[in-house]
Amino acid sequence: MAELGGEAEAAELQRLVAAEEQRARFTAQVHNFMEVCWDKCVDKTGAKLDSRTETCLANCVNRFIDTTLSVTNRFAQIVQKGGH
Amino acid sequence: MAELGGEAEAAELQRLVAAEEQRARFTAQVHNFMEVCWDKCVDKTGAKLDSRTETCLANCVNRFIDTTLSVTNRFAQIVQKGGH
Amino acid sequence: MAELGGEAEAAELQRLVAAEEQRARFTAQVHNFMEVCWDKCVDKTGAKLDSRTETCLANCVNRFIDTTLSVTNRFAQIVQKGGH
Amino acid sequence: QVKVQIAVANAQELLQRMTDKCFRKCIGKPGSSLDNSEQKCIAMCMDRYMDAWNTVSRAYNSRLQRERANM
C-alpha cells in the first residue's frame, strides 16, 4: 500500500474510526430492537419465519422508532413550556 | 464573579464534583426504583395518577429500601458468624 | 514475607491479577446463571432448598452451557460455509 | 421547576426507559403505522411515567432526609 502523508493518514484514520463507531451504534440499536421485537413477534420457531412474523418485526422496528420520535418531541415541548 | 485563589478554587471544584456525583447516584437509584415500581403499581395509564397508585409508588420505594437494609444487615450477620 | 526481586515480583503480581480476573469472570457467570435458573427452578422459598430444586439448578447450569456450546459450534459452521 | 431540571439532567436515560415502557404498554401487535388510540396511549403513558418519576423521586428524597435525621 502506498505510504500516506501524516495529515492524509490522520484524516483516513479518523474516517475509519467514525465509520466503525457508526456501525457499532447501528448494531447496538439492532440488539435493542431484537430485545423488544423478538418477544412481541415470534411465538413459535418453525422451519422458517412466516411472512406475518416478518411483517410484525419490520413494523415493530418502525413503530418503535415512531414512538421514540413522538416521546422525544413531546418531552422537548414540555421542557420548553417549563414544567409539566 | 470574583477570582478565587488556587486552593479555594480547587476546594470549590471538588465540592461541585461531589454534588454532581451525588445527584447522579440519586438519579440512577430513581431509575432503578422505577424499574421495579412502575410494573408493580401502574396498571392502566389514565388521565392522571390516582391516589392509590401514588401511595403504591411511595410505599414501593420505602419497602424496597427496607428490604435492602434488612437483606444487608442479615447478610452482615451471616458473614460475621462465618458461614451460613 | 521475604523480599522479591523485581522480575519475580512482577511475575507474582501478574499471576495474582490473572487469578483475580478469572475469579471475577467465574462470579459474573454465576450471576448470569442465577438470572436464568432462579426463575426457572425456584417456585416457593421454603425452609430449605428441596432436592428437586437443587437438581433443577445443577441441570440448568449444565444445559445452559450445553446450549451455549451447541449455539456457538453451529454458528461457527454457518459462518464458515459463508452464509446462512 | 426543579422536577423538570432533574428530568433534563438525565433526559436521555429517561427518554429511553420511558419509550421502552410505553411501547410495551401501548403497542400490542405493531401495525403499519401508529394509530390514533396508540398515539393517545403513548402521550398519556409519558405523562404518567413522569408523574410516577416525580412521586418516586420525592419519596426517595424524604426517606433520605429521615435517615439522615436519625443518624
Next chain:
Amino acid sequence: QVKVQIAVANAQELLQRMTDKCFRKCIGKPGSSLDNSEQKCIAMCMDRYMDAWNTVSRAYNSRLQRERANM
C-alpha cells in the same frame, strides 16, 4: 455475505443474546441432558433468531435512509 459480516462483527454479543432467548424458549424444566427435541428446537430457534436479526437490521437501515432523504 453482508449479513454474515454484520453478524461476525458482533458475534459474541449476538451469541449471548441468542443463547439466552433460545434457552428460555426451548428448555422448560432442564433435565439431565439436552434431549433430541430440545436440540432441534435450539437449532431452529437460532436460525429464526438470525433471520429475525436480518429482517430487523434491513428494516432499520431502510428507515434510516428514508429519514436521511427527508432531511
Next chain:
Amino acid sequence: QVKVQIAVANAQELLQRMTDKCFRKCIGKPGSSLDNSEQKCIAMCMDRYMDAWNTVSRAYNSRLQRERANM
C-alpha cells in the same frame, strides 16, 4: 468457609440481585410497612438465594473441571 468468601468478594452485586429477586417474590402490593409475613418471606428467600448460589457455583465449577479434563 469458601462459599462465604466467594460471597464477600462480590457482596455488593450479590446483595443487589438478591434484594431485587426477593422483593419481587415477597412483596405483592407494597403497604405502609414490611409486615411480619413479608419479613419472614424475605429472610427465607435470602437463605434460599444463597443456597441456590452455592449450588449453581458448585455445578459450574464441576463442569469447568470436567471440560478441562477432556481437553
